[in-house]
Amino acid sequence: MASIDGALLDFKRLDRLATGDTAIHRLDPRAKVLATLVFVVTVVSFGKYEVTPLVPFLIFPVAMVALGNLPVAYVIKKIALLCPFALVVGIFNPIFDREVLVQIGSLGITGGWLSFASIVMRSILTVGAAIVLVGVTGFPGVCLALERIGMPRVFAVQLLFLYRYIFVLTDEGSRMERARKLRSLGKKMEPGIFGSLVGHLLLRTWQRAERIHMAMLARGFTGEFHTRRDTRFGGRELLFLLGWSTLFIILRFLNLSQLVGSLVTGISP
Amino acid sequence: MSHHIVEVRNLRHVYPDGTVALRDVSFRITHGESVAIIGANGAGKSTLLLHLNGFLTPTAGEIRIGDYPLTKATLPEIRRTVGMVFQDPDDQLFMPTVYDDVAFGPLNLGLSGTDVEQRVKDALEKVGAGHLQEKPPYNLSGGEKKRVAIATVLSMSPDILVMDEPTDGLDPHARRQLMALLREFSHTRIFTSHDLDMVLELCSRVIILHEGEVRGDGPPLEIFRNDELLARCRLEKPLSMQGCPVCGGKVS
Numbered sequence: 332m333a334s335i336d337g338a339l340l341d342f343k344r345l346d347r348l349a350t351g352d353t354a355i356h357r358l359d360p361r362a363k364v365l366a367t368l369v370f371v372v373t374v375v376s377f378g379k380y381e382v383t384p385l386v387p388f389l390i391f392p393v394a395m396v397a398l399g400n401l402p403v404a405y406v407i408k409k410i411a412l413l414c415p416f417a418l419v420v421g422i423f424n425p426i427f428d429r430e431v432l433v434q435i436g437s438l439g440i441t442g443g444w445l446s447f448a449s450i451v452m453r454s455i456l457t458v459g460a461a462i463v464l465v466g467v468t469g470f471p472g473v474c475l476a477l478e479r480i481g482m483p484r485v486f487a488v489q490l491l492f493l494y495r496y497i498f499v500l501t502d503e504g505s506r507m508e509r510a511r512k513l514r515s516l517g518k519k520m521e522p523g524i525f526g527s528l529v530g531h532l533l534l535r536t537w538q539r540a541e542r543i544h545m546a547m548l549a550r551g552f553t554g555e556f557h558t559r560r561d562t563r564f565g566g567r568e569l570l571f572l573l574g575w576s577t578l579f580i581i582l583r584f585l586n587l588s589q590l591v592g593s594l595v596t597g598i599s600p
Numbered sequence: 601m602s603h604h605i606v607e608v609r610n611l612r613h614v615y616p617d618g619t620v621a622l623r624d625v626s627f628r629i630t631h632g633e634s635v636a637i638i639g640a641n642g643a644g645k646s647t648l649l650l651h652l653n654g655f656l657t658p659t660a661g662e663i664r665i666g667d668y669p670l671t672k673a674t675l676p677e678i679r680r681t682v683g684m685v686f687q688d689p690d691d692q693l694f695m696p697t698v699y700d701d702v703a704f705g706p707l708n709l710g711l712s713g714t715d716v717e718q719r720v721k722d723a724l725e726k727v728g729a730g731h732l733q734e735k736p737p738y739n740l741s742g743g744e745k746k747r748v749a750i751a752t753v754l755s756m757s758p759d760i761l762v763m764d765e766p767t768d769g770l771d772p773h774a775r776r777q778l779m780a781l782l783r784e785f786s787h788t789r790i791f792t793s794h795d796l797d798m799v800l801e802l803c804s805r806v807i808i809l810h811e812g813e814v815r816g817d818g819p820p821l822e823i824f825r826n827d828e829l830l831a832r833c834r835l836e837k838p839l840s841m842q843g844c845p846v847c848g849g850k851v852s
Contacts, residue, residue, distance in 0.1 A: 346696045347736055469696065542691040545655050549684045550756060551676065551708030 343498070345409070345462065348401055349469030355399040360468045360476035362568035366391075366575040367464045373579040374456045380432060380445045383588040385452045391575065392459040399467040409462050410455055417454035421447040470494050488554055492540075500536050507532060604631035604666065604759045604788045606652065606682075611661035613647055613812075621647040623812035625661075629805075634789040636799040636820070639809035640834035645764075645792040648809065652762055652790070653684045665760070680709065683758030683787075687765045689745035693737035698729070698748050701737060705756040723755035724748075727781060743774030747781070760788045767795045796838035800824065808833050 349356070355363075370391050377385060396406055428443035465473060471491060478487035507528055511520070520528075606629040613622040622644045629635050639645050650656040651663055654675045665681055668674040686692045695701040702720045711719065724730045727747040732740065740748060746766070753761065766782065767775045775798070782789065782802055793799055799806060799820060806823045808816035810833040816823050824830070824837050836842075 343696075343736060343738065350697055350734065471696070539691065542686065542688070543694055545650075545653075546684075546686055546692045547694070547704075548655070549653055549679055549682075550705035550752065551679060552704075553676075553708065555708075557704075557707035 344405070345466055346469060348399075348466045349472065351400055351467070353398060353400050353467075355395060355467045358571055359564045359568045360472040361479055361564055362572045363464055363468050364473055364476040364480065366572050367460050369572075369576045369579055370460050371457050373583045374453055376583065377449070377453070379449055380442055382445060382448045382452060384582070384586045385449065385456065387582050387587040388456050388579070391579075392456070392463050395460075395463045395467060399463070401463065401466045406459070406462055406466065410459050413458045414451070414454065417451050420454075421450035424450070484554060496536065496540055500532065503535050503539070504532050605629065605664070606760060606788065606790065607664040608648075608651075609662045609664075611648070611651060611663065612659045613644075613651065613656060614659045621812055622651075625809070625812070625814055627807055627814060627817060629788060629790065632786060632788055633805055634803045635791070635805045635807060636803040637790065637792045637807045637809060638794070638796065638799060638835065639792075643809040643833075644812045645809055649684070649762055649764055649790075649792060653679060653682050680756055681758055682760045682762055683753035683756060685750055685753055685761065685763040685766065687768055689742075689749040690737075692749040692752060693745065696736060697733070698724070698735050698737060698740070698751075699733040701748065702733075702752050702755045705752060709756060719755045719757070723751040726754055727751045728777075741774075743770050743777065746770060746774070746778060750781070758787065760790065761785060762790045764792050765794070766791055767793065767798050796824070796836070797840050800838045800840060808835070810834070 370388070374385065374388055392406075395401075396403060424447040425441060425443035428441060428446060430442045431439035432442045432445055433440040468476070474487045474491045474494075477490070478484055511524070511528065608628075609626050611622055611625040612620075614620050625644070625648060637645055637648060647656065651658060651670075652665070654670055663670040665674075665678045668678065670678055693701050695704055699720060702723055703716050706716045706719045720733070721730070724733055727750050729744060729747050729751060732744060732748060737745065737748065750763075763782075767778060770778060775795075779798055779802060789802075791799070791803065803820055806816070806818065806820045807814055808823065808829070815833050816826070816829050824841055827837075830836060
């Protein structure tokens with residue numbers, strides 16, 4: 332379970348990055364959440380064979396990483412961790428969709444490969460944007476923004492609790508698994524034991540969650556989460572949101588990659 | 601300053617499964633007192649503490665904090681007045697950084713900006729943890745966690761401090777540091793503990809709970825010299841009051 336412990340610790344690092352103090356960090360979370368939302372919607376709205384128009388969208392996560400002073404290698408590693416899911420989703424496309432759509436010299440690229448590449452590209456973009464968003468805003472900040480935008484408070488608080496308890500749950504789980512391993516002498520886990528383990532985990536987590544909740548109540552928690560920075564949605568936020576949104580919409584309808592390509596090669600599309 | 605008073609009258613608590621945790625508990629703790637509530641496992645200490653902050657509702661009896669009876673209406677004010685430090689600091693530290701955690705209470709009190717900053721700074725300074733403020737709580741040592749947990753409560757400027765097993769799980773040095781810190785506070789302090797040597801050093805009064813009832817209430821030396829009472833309540837003298845096992849020296 333050491334690997335899970337490690338991954339978890341690494342995930343907590345993302346939260347810690349959010350305490351940075353760059354211009355991007357200081358923006359009101361709403362501006363960042365909304366811009367990311369527009370980004371995700373535009374990226375997802377592309378047709379299934381489109382790959383090249385997606386490339387310019389990399390500018391958003393890259394710019395945020397650079398301006399937010401996030402460690403590049405760390406962000407790439409986090410994205411790579413989630414890539415296998417996209418690979419699994421897209422891997423059958425090249426097998427089923429064999430119609431050749433693009434001919435480069437003697438090499439024919441089938442629709443399957445194109446849609447596969449498109450899926451992978453889109454996952455990288457959306458997952459990257461989400462990770463970067465948490466990295467420059469922090470999860471509590473994101474929840475706060477969602478609530479201020481209009482999500483019911485109950486959901487916002489639910490999300491926050493979920494986030495807290497994931498750490499608690501995995502901690503407890505890895506400790507129990509370690510205890511089982513030490514006494515099972517290398518035997519595999521039987522289904523019955525697994526059931527009992529999960530049951531216990533649920534009860535223990537429940538108890539701990541209750542204690543955490545008590546500690547929160549003891550310090551005046553009323554269901555409202557406050558963050559340290561008291562920000563407001565001002566001119567800079569509006570500029571940030573409108574600027575990025577406009578760029579995304581332009582990129583949506585204008586294939587920049589092709590444009591640049593044709594400028595370089597001198598062939599009009 | 602009557603708001604530092606804790607009064608418990610004929611408190612009784614029965615858990616939903618029928619377990620009688622507290623039969624009939626009464627005591628009055630006045631301003632600035634440092635009181636230890638001791639007792640064997642299952643004596644009802646934790647149940648009692650959970651009542652002082654309104655987490656559990658009495659089956660019968662009454663609790664008054666300062667001038668107010670503990671009711672739903674007075675609960676927010678009482679929770680500010682009574683600072684509760686839990687046994688496991690991991691339960692208490694749930695924000696991404698130490699700073700955020702200490703600021704959690706003041707922000708909930710409706711403070712903002714420099715007020716919060718000042719309170720966080722003061723609280724961390726007081727427990728000697730100013731240098732930890734940007735660290736995430738899970739990276740701290742046990743002693744540091746405990747001190748930060750106390751700071752999260754101090755930042756709300758409570759009048760009464762309630763601590764469940766403050767020295768539990770600390771190494772000797774961290775325990776000493778914590779005791780020195782607790783000695784400085786002028787708050788009304790209520791501890792539960794199995795660390796009777798700490799009780800002897802820090803407390804001016806000891807209340808013994810056994811089977812949900814108060815069996816002893818008095819100055820520590822008086823209580824700890826009563827061998828018969830201690831044995832009946834499954835307790836022992838503090839080590840510092842027992843004869844030295846090596847040289848055989850006896851303390852009177």
